[in-house]
Amino acid sequence: MCDTVDSGTQVAIHELGNRDGEDQGWREDIKQGCSRFVRSCCTVKTAKTRLPILTWLPTYRLAWLFRDFVAGFTVGLTVIPQGLAYAALAELPLQYGLYSAFMGCFVYCVFGGSRHVTLGPTAITTLMVAEYVNGEPVYAVVLCLLAGCVQFLMGVLHLGFLVNFISFPVLAGFSSAAAITIATSQVKLVLGLKNIPRSFIKAVPTIFQKITHTNLSDMGMGIVCFVVLIVLKKLKEVDWDKKKGTLQKPPLWQKILRKVLWLFGTVRNAVVVVAASVVAYGLLTRGISTFTLTKEIKPGLPAFQPPQFWLVKNGTVVKNGPEIIQDIGVGLVIVPLIGFLESIAIGKAFARKGNYRIDATQELIAIGVTNMLGSFVSAYPVTGSFGRTAVNYQSGVKTQLGGLFTGILVILALAFLTPSFKYIPSAALGAVIISAVIQMVEYSVIPVFWRVKKLDLLAFFVTFFGVLLLGIQYGIALGVGVSLIILLYPSARPRATVYPASIAPDDVLIVQLESGLNFPAVDYMRDVVAKDAFKEKPYKNVVMRCCCVSDIDCTVVQALDQLIEEFEARGLKLHFSCMRPDIRAALVRSKIKGFRYFKTCEDAIAAMREPDQENGEVIMTDHALLSNIDTPNDDTPDNTPDNVPCTIHIPAVNVSKVTAV
Template identity: 55%
Template sequence: MTMSVQTETSAFEPSCPTSFNITTWAQRNCTAENVRRKFPITLWLPRYQCSWVQSDFIAGLTVALTVIPQGLAYAHLAELPLQYGLYSSFMGCLVYFFLGSSKDITLGPTAIMSLMVASYAEGDTTYAVALTLLCGCIQLGMGIFQLGFLVNFISFPVINGFTSAAAITIAFGQVKHVLGLQKIPRDFFPCVYYTFKNLGKTNLWDLLMGAVCFVLLLLLKWLKDVKWDSPDEIGYSPTRWQQAGRKIVWLIGTARNAVVVVSAALVVVALKSQDINVLTLTQQVQPGLPAFKPPAFTVHHGNSTETAGDILQGLGAGLAVVPLIGFLECIAIGKAFARQNNYRVDANQELLAIGMGNIVSSFVSSYPITGSFSRTAVNSHSGVKTPAGGLVTAAVVLLSLGVLTPSFHYIPQAALAAVIISAVLTMVDFRVLIKLWRLQKMDLLPLVCTFFGTFIGIEWGILAGVGVSVMILLFPQARPGMLVDNKDVLIFQPDRGLHYPGVDFIRTLLYDRALKEKPYRPVVLDCSHMASIDYTTIQGIKEVLEEFNRMRVPLSFAALKPHLQEVLTAADLPGFRCYATANEAANNIYEDGDPETNPYTPLLNAAQH
């Protein structure tokens, strides 16, 4: 079977290597090996062991207990009806089961994606679901064309500055719900202003509920991370009851969001039974499973209708920012846990997975999803063995949608706000400032620009950070290092290739050192470190040679690589001379044919006297 496929493939070899044959391309790329790589399930499922079922089940259930309260909270953050958080929590897990290259990653709503949905969809469910489909299509296209390398152009300082600023924005945006304030703007600076302005209108019951929930979340998180010490006795091992107790404590700490939200809801039920309505509750959650249908691209507002073009225009920069940040968040998480658990993730495969996950999720009214750090950590620490744990997570979320949605109305807004705040505060990392100050102060600039720019707008923060990073990256091209030998002949040795940003710098340097004062000094340009050159630089070299020739000052080149020498020779530069080494060029600087016709003879005579 395999041999026949190989024979057919070789039969379709094109006679001309530059021609494109769709049949040949398909047969070369649609091989069994490529299909297996694009569907990682075909690699791990045949090796699946029965002993892994328990680990995957426990991990999937634990993640589900985390994602249900988080989904409700994140939908609240995204300014969408709460059920949309659950709509976004199950389909990504199912798709990742087939396409994911990491055993740990779980796809679903995240704080940063929810913040961006609130920013670009502005509470409109049609915009949010349409953004999911478009985001998925862009990510899928990037994966097909293997554009995963683009994420490498976003440096660590930019990522750190963005996540820290986003976390602060998200956390402060939830303070209004802890205080029970109404009609507070979403944008950061107006939100800060009006929150402090309306402190006198604080609902003390909401404040008490939010504070208690936040303290409980911190306490349960500490409880989960407790390191149990065993007595220093040879052969000691904890009893079965001790092991069970520690496991229960760990499970309660891991599912702390669910524990706190359920406890807060029970408090509301108890208060309502006594006709006490003092807490601000969440909106009514629509019960039942979402309909499987393609996203709508029209919005009706009374007598007006917004078309697909209006939606695309309304989403604006979100069509670029959301897919990129979604992929960046997912691949950063995947690589972190891959290093920790000793395996590798494929960036392009992850693009395919989250792209297809967003596309399919849009058919169940999801808003954009990506990998979640907190739930991925829970999944990994729960001992998950394969992406099959996502099947359990999806099943539990679907069960909650079908059965539990009427109960979600009893959840206080302050409790959900506490869940969000406790989740995002860990994203703020100011320790990196000290590290960058010690190691590379220049990297503080893109971090600071991204951090403060994000408070103005998500896209502005990212653009500012990337722009500054690119400027720092290109600055050495505009100001290349230059080793200068100040003997009778000036020898300039650039430390890198010459490109158009540095043309004016090199030209000015040569003029200032060789032609500014008499007697003029001959120059050798040692190109031993040059590996490339561009057309603008060639034109600049031509102008420099013309100026040196006009002033009758010799300018020679040395140690040019063969391909660069061919390029400069073909450019027909006036007076172009090249030598094997800088010393040879310096020794022969005035020897150019007949002394009577050599324009540099006067300089030679002056040097000899």
């Protein structure tokens, strides 16, 4: 056997060894990166950030317990009737509204970063649930689990910034249209009508067609409940001290009366629902059944079990997991995004009032965990509620512990009060929802949009009418699309100022870019420059002042190269001035033929007018970028004001000749 190895085999063995070394280095890098990540996650600071209860619980004072109890109890009295009403809006059995009302109270107590925010069913999320689950509880629970997973992953991956692409005009248009849609859907309960479509565009004509079938008892109950709700709300908002116009302390009886009125105004939903139920029960005991009542509600607490990924009817599985997910469709994206956007907006608003900050990533995690765990108790997706958060704030809550008392009260209601819920008139629940959503119509922002930026009105009305006429997903998609077009349009049509001959010399045209230069604007900018440069008596030189250009890309570089060639073919020279060092360095590296740069417009014109010592004529001297700019690593900006037009003064200086780049 031969003991020698040929050179080719030696090279192959050497390369194989190098590959093994590279693989080991790659694996070692991954191992070290994972180790650093684990160490960073296992710190006290990270634990306090991701579990805010570790921050506020060690400093909890016993004196705060009573305030948290009062606030939690008050919010509980608010969420119970609202939960029942929102379940009716979602076309689900009423107990599902209460199933959705307590898990968020416990989870947010541990993971939530705001002491004021309360999680639970809201009008917006309920409308979206009604849109995508079609009255099927199985669909609602699956949507809750998957929406929670999406929100949790967004929090882990720090993707909360995505909701920033939904502008305020879009959000205002969506909430206004949603409020009108919700109120319209509840008119059927107030009037006692049956078989009214959920869609606004179909519901309105159907209501008018069936108006003659109105149940007068339901209509009377609904109107009375609505009026009482509005009156109690107004009494709660009265500033008695300001109204009296004095700083004297009121008598004790006045203080007690004001507190009672404030309490009744705060829990007005519970007051109205209880009173309406008492009236309906009293009439039933006398054999009078004039009101449309809610259906029998399943008593007791929900079982804690994994969500069911199949739909069973008459003992037969009619839908499996993939089919359910396919039926929900874009709701898996819209519900978690809108839910988070609603909650973070509420959290930031009350954080400003309470002089503290909240972390958007942590809020995503809190809402995600709430919905994931909520699906195990048959809840549908929840988010922060503005109305109940306001009640929490006005009740003087001190910490997130207030949510614990709210959750306990809801559980007690499920355990002991569900048999009495069957006496609640449907008209009363309809009045509760209508009174809650009418304040969501953002009509006051229209004058603001008109004064600040009229194009925002376009995004507002496109979203508004899109949601009303086409549905939630199409309305939001149209609104976001219009909003992005409004945002990107200045990039495609940047502003530019062309200085005439009265400012610049007769044969020099100066173009000042007053905004950035990106690839969508290349053709437009070429047309702007060529419009004045390529006339019957064209200019000999064009100076492009680029002080506002903050970024370029390959498309811009290619277009500038073509523009310089086109200018030279027509006998013109294109010059650049006032560039940022990083932009200049990028253009140097691109090696554009004939690229000329000067620090100021005056330097460029001085170079154009430099006398030739041999024939005494004024000729163009091509100045190279490399002799006229600082080194590419120099980040010192030019001392030329960015927003001041070039006033041309031709200095009497000689500029040395350098070969152009």
